[in-house]
Amino acid sequence: MSDNQNPLGFTPNEMMTIAASRALRNDDVCFVGIGAPSAACNVARLTHAPDITLIYESGTIGTAPDVLPLSIGDGELCETAVTTVAVPEMFRYWLQGGRISIGFLGAAQLDKFGNINTTVIGDYFHPKTRLPGGGGAPEIATSSQEIYITMAQTKRGMVETIDFFTSFGHGEGGDHRQRLGIDTAGPTLLITDLAIWKPDPVTKEFTVVSLHPGVTRQQVQESCGWVVKFAEALDETPAPSELELNTLRDLQARTKAAHEGTGKAKAA
Amino acid sequence: MVKFLPLKQAVAENLNNGDSVAFEGFTHLIPTAAAHEAIRQGFRDLTLIRMTPDLIYDQMIGMGMAKKIIFSYVGNPGVGLLRRARDAIENGFPRSIEVEEHSHAGMANAYEAGAAGLPCAVFRGYRGAGLATVNPNIKSVTCPFTGEVLAAVPSIRPDVTFIHAQKADKKGNVLVEGIIGIQKEAVLAAKRAVVTVEEVVDNFDDLHPNLTVLPRWTIAAIAVVPGGSHPSYAHGYYARDNAAYLEWDEIAADREKFQAWMQAHVIEKSADDFAARVDHLRKAA
Numbered sequence: 005m006s007d008n009q010n011p012l013g014f015t016p017n018e019m020m021t022i023a024a025s026r027a028l029r030n031d032d033v034c035f036v037g038i039g040a041p042s043a044a045c046n047v048a049r050l051t052h053a054p055d056i057t058l059i060y061e062s063g064t065i066g067t068a069p070d071v072l073p074l075s076i077g078d079g080e081l082c083e084t085a086v087t088t089v090a091v092p093e094m095f096r097y098w099l100q101g102g103r104i105s106i107g108f109l110g111a112a113q114l115d116k117f118g119n120i121n122t123t124v125i126g127d128y129f130h131p132k133t134r135l136p137g138g139g140g141a142p143e144i145a146t147s148s149q150e151i152y153i154t155m156a157q158t159k160r161g162m163v164e165t166i167d168f169f170t171s172f173g174h175g176e177g178g179d180h181r182q183r184l185g186i187d188t189a190g191p192t193l194l195i196t197d198l199a200i201w202k203p204d205p206v207t208k209e210f211t212v213v214s215l216h217p218g219v220t221r222q223q224v225q226e227s228c229g230w231v232v233k234f235a236e237a238l239d240e241t242p243a244p245s246e247l248e249l250n251t252l253r254d255l256q257a258r259t260k261a262a263h264e265g266t267g268k269a270k271a272a
Numbered sequence: 273m274v275k276f277l278p279l280k281q282a283v284a285e286n287l288n289n290g291d292s293v294a295f296e297g298f299t300h301l302i303p304t305a306a307a308h309e310a311i312r313q314g315f316r317d318l319t320l321i322r323m324t325p326d327l328i329y330d331q332m333i334g335m336g337m338a339k340k341i342i343f344s345y346v347g348n349p350g351v352g353l354l355r356r357a358r359d360a361i362e363n364g365f366p367r368s369i370e371v372e373e374h375s376h377a378g379m380a381n382a383y384e385a386g387a388a389g390l391p392c393a394v395f396r397g398y399r400g401a402g403l404a405t406v407n408p409n410i411k412s413v414t415c416p417f418t419g420e421v422l423a424a425v426p427s428i429r430p431d432v433t434f435i436h437a438q439k440a441d442k443k444g445n446v447l448v449e450g451i452i453g454i455q456k457e458a459v460l461a462a463k464r465a466v467v468t469v470e471e472v473v474d475n476f477d478d479l480h481p482n483l484t485v486l487p488r489w490t491i492a493a494i495a496v497v498p499g500g501s502h503p504s505y506a507h508g509y510y511a512r513d514n515a516a517y518l519e520w521d522e523i524a525a526d527r528e529k530f531q532a533w534m535q536a537h538v539i540e541k542s543a544d545d546f547a548a549r550v551d552h553l554r555k556a557a
Contacts, residue, residue, distance in 0.1 A: 038349065062300070063452065063453070064451065073350070074349070075514075079512055090453065090457075090484075091380045092384045094380075095377040123373075133362070136345050136346055137345050137347070137373060139347075143398075145400075146399045170402060171401065175400055185421065
């Protein structure tokens with residue numbers, strides 16, 4: 005249902021991106037992944053968080069792209085950045101150095117404790133599907149102060165047991181991070197196309213705290229592979245404002261034109 | 273001492289069957305022309321090292337040149353999966369390949385250790401991560417001062433590294449700017465380095481002193497190949513051809529389509545063809 009516009013005039017994916025953008029603060033230093041995280045971070049920058057620092061793993065620090073990059077290393081990111089550093093410096097001084105407040109990740113498979121798989125479906129040595137792998141994510145997940153996760157809900161994506169631990173979330177739950185010597189908070193927020201989830205303070209299991217407008221508990225459960233817990237006081241996510249929706253749509257229209265543009269020029 | 277050579281000769285003199293080789297470039301300045309020359313010369317049993325293998329390694333793997341890949345992200349950034357690499361890993365086609373997988377932090381630290389002449393890299397990484405259980409080259413060490421357990425990986429020391437850069441001066445010093453990625457470390461970690469450049473200028477007298485310059489004595493050979501990074505890009509010269517990355521997904525999805533594309537665009541072409549490929553992208557840079 006992700007691309008169907010609901011009667012309220014916005015798609016579930018637009019609601020997801022806008023809800024994620026709202027979670028970002030003006031003083032955040034955010035390590036941005038490509039896709040929905042990148043869209044959310046830039047909507048935040050163009051609306052309520054103009055001074056947010058966006059960092060892409062290619063080394064661009066404090067970037068402000070006019071169009072969303074297709075890859076983490078598009079030239080636009082460097083041209084608009086405060087500075088651009090080498091990749092070893094990015095991972096050593098900036099990420100491992102503890103200077104990132106939010107790591108923003110997507111997932112191919114996710115479990116209820118925020119553990120992420122982007123490596124393989126099936127057995128690692130004989131995979132059914134070989135996915136791209138972790139890239140920067142294994143260390144983003146443990147060195148950023150907090151992790152936000154965003155993904156569209158499907159039963160194949162949100163599973164009881166992930167096939168591979170690309171990035172460690174809360175492990176088996178509880179104090180598993182601390183037991184491994186990881187002193188950062190880990191996943192503190194999950195934003196899907198249907199709901200906003202936060203980890204239970206004790207068990208660390210993701211719990212639905214807010215349903216997006218028009219979404220039912222049943223829809224959330226039907227598109228999730230584990231038995232969903234709902235908070236006692238369940239909120240409704242405020243619908244996108246006109247400003248938020250226009251900002252996102254303008255950004256995506258500019259992006260589409262830019263990425264297709266190189267192809268058109270070539271054919272001409 | 274560095275030699276200015278035609279690309280064909282620079283590749284032939286520096287790459288051998290069975291070598292471990294890095295064609296590096298972190299989305300920017302990817303040495304596509306050098307990789308295509310290596311494909312034309314038909315090397316075999318290579319260990320391909322690279323943080324983000326992307327199109328050129330998909331092409332080399334698809335042509336059966338690799339016996340092993342060492343990498344941290346085997347995808348087409350922003351587009352999806354690398355389909356020729358997948359076919360090799362999932363189905364052993366056209367041959368099975370050995371896989372050594374790291375995270376970006378692991379690879380970056382390993383290159384840096386290689387450049388520094390160290391046997392291994394130590395960093396805070398892989399905690400709770402599955403890679404540490406499937407890659408025997410991810411181990412741990414205990415800090416002798418604090419007792420903290422840290423990840424350790426062997427340094428990367430390629431037989432040869434290829435990179436693309438903006439400029440060389442007449443003496444053979446090389447300037448890299450923009451997203452500089454891992455290229456400096458990959459050159460300094462290697463036994464031999466070959467650089468393709470957009471152009472040669474008289475000197476670097478007017479450059480800012482903090483720019484990334486690889487001194488001529490760190491490089492074996494330089495070949496001038498304008499546009500040699502396409503469909504990647506050269507900051508200040510031409511923009512990234514994002515449409516070509518989107519198109520690759522379809523080309524690589526089919527074994528026969530892939531072979532036909534390689535024949536037409538690599539085997540039957542030469543380094544001289546790259547300049548024309550970026551003409552339409554120069555205005556956008």
